[in-house]
Each structure stands twice: as structure tokens, then as C-alpha cells.
Amino acid sequence: xxxLEVKGVGKxxxxxxxxxxxxxxxxxxxxxxxxxxxxxxxxxxxxxxxxKLIPDTGSVMFDGQSVLGRKPHEINQMGISRVFQTPExxxxxxxxxxxxxxxxxxxxxAFELNAFSPALGQKDxxxxxxxxxxxxxxxxxxxxxxASLSRGDKRRLxxxxxxxxxxxxxxxxxxxxxxxxxxxxxxxxxxxxIHEKRDITMAIIEHDMHVVFSLAQRxxxxxxxxxxxxxxxxxxxxxxxxxxxxxxx
Ligand code: ADP
Ligand code: MG
Numbered sequence: 341x342x343x344l345e346v347k348g349v350g351k352x353x354x355x356x357x358x359x360x361x362x363x364x365x366x367x368x369x370x371x372x373x374x375x376x377x378x379x380x381x382x383x384x385x386x387x388x389x390x391x392k393l394i395p396d397t398g399s400v401m402f403d404g405q406s407v408l409g410r411k412p413h414e415i416n417q418m419g420i421s422r423v424f425q426t427p428e429x430x431x432x433x434x435x436x437x438x439x440x441x442x443x444x445x446x447x448x449x450a451f452e453l454n455a456f457s458p459a460l461g462q463k464d465x466x467x468x469x470x471x472x473x474x475x476x477x478x479x480x481x482x483x484x485x486x487a488s489l490s491r492g493d494k495r496r497l498x499x500x501x502x503x504x505x506x507x508x509x510x511x512x513x514x515x516x517x518x519x520x521x522x523x524x525x526x527x528x529x530x531x532x533x534i535h536e537k538r539d540i541t542m543a544i545i546e547h548d549m550h551v552v553f554s555l556a557q558r559x560x561x562x563x564x565x566x567x568x569x570x571x572x573x574x575x576x577x578x579x580x581x582x583x584x585x586x587x588x589x
Pocket of ligand 2: 382384
């Protein structure tokens, strides 16, 4: 049993069957990539995992509990955290303040100061923020304005804001989209570091095969809303169905 078990998930938008019959099993502490051509249904699938969309059919189990019917903030509190394509940080606040903010549970967009993230318990929030900043190599930038950070550091900060919530599963939707090769390689290194330092499972939607093959232990290939194949990177590389979906062979 994986930490995330997706069974028979289907999602239709009007006449379009965006997801057909998706089965996916993500092993605890692994890095699992979901790849596929544009329009394959990758983002739709991710949205079904975080409660932004409700599937028409199937089940999504996380850590032994169903996520279906739960609101996004409830799913977040279960231990699923999502990294957005463009960093969502508070530019006017310091790096350290940004990392402390998620320690207060978010409810329907409003912060409730008495509703601490249950994962944090009584642990001192400042100490927690510092620990995470060390992990993403940003401790020396703790008092900088977030707006003045480089793009790569903004991405690091956003990652820190996810990690401070102590998620069990980190979901990333094309974390290197639009990046130059140097930034892409930095992001790969950062994700590797985080995966090694933190007890965390990662599911990455990614277009860039270099990123996928650098990070993933398992790969699911999605095409037209249905998984074509799920296998190791070595086996995926030469798979005829994958070559067909990607290269039109
Ligand atoms: P991917 O992320 O793999 O590129 P998406 O999940 O974004 O693919 O989209 C899958 C298909 O569903 C596409 O054909 C897309 O146009 C369609 N789609 C996605 N979201 C919606 C929506 N909210 N309403 C209607 N169609 C949508
Ligand atoms: Mg997408």
C-alpha cells in the first residue's frame, strides 16, 4: 500500500473526459513523477488530490484516509502540501516571517492565531522556521525582504513555506516550467536535498525529462486521461508506448 492510492478516478468537463480511469500508487518516501503530453490530464489529477476538483468516479486515499469530500485546507492538514508554479510569497515581509506564517493554520483564507497546525504541536515556531531555513540554505537571508530575493531564492522560500507545515506528501506541478537550465539544475539539487533531509514523499508533475530522470524512482505516464504505464525511469526510457505518446513513433 502506498501513502497515496488513487483508484479508478475519472473526471469529465462537459463533453470532455479529462481523466478516464486513473490508478496511481505512490510509495512512502519516494519521488514519483507523473509525465505526459499537454492536455493529458496531469493538472486535473493533481487538482483532484488537493480538493480543488471532485472526481466523478473513483477513490483517493491518503495515509489510510479518503480525501474525497474534504476541503482543500482539510486535505492540507492531513499532510498534503502543494507547490505552485509561480511562487506565492509575501513580498513585504521578511524571509523568516514568510516561513512563520504557514505555522498558523489557514482557514478559508483567514488566519486563525489559535489554530496551530496540529503537526507542529507545542514546538516553538521561530525555532521551527530557523530549522527549515537551514535546510533550504537560506538562514543567512532570514531578515531580507522576500520581494528582493532572486527567482531561485523565491522558489526556495516557497518550498520552505511548504516544508514548515511538515507535510507527508509534497505535490509539485511543473516546478521548473519556464526556467533556464541553470535554475532548473538548482531546483533539481534543492529537491534532492529536501528529499534526503526530510522524511517526505514527493509527487512531481513534470514536462522536462531531465528533471524527471534526475529525481524520480517511479514514473507514471499519463496520456488522454489514462495511465499508459507505471515503471522505473530505466524501463520508462525505452518503453515503446512512451516513445509513441511523446515522439509520435
Ligand atoms: P495537463 O496538465 O496534462 O496539460 P490538464 O489536466 O490541464 O492537462 O487538462 C486536461 C484536459 O482537460 C485538457 O483538454 C483541458 O483543456 C481540459 N480542462 C482542464 N481543466 C478544465 C476545466 N476547468 N474546464 C474544462 N476543461 C478543462
Ligand atoms: Mg498542467
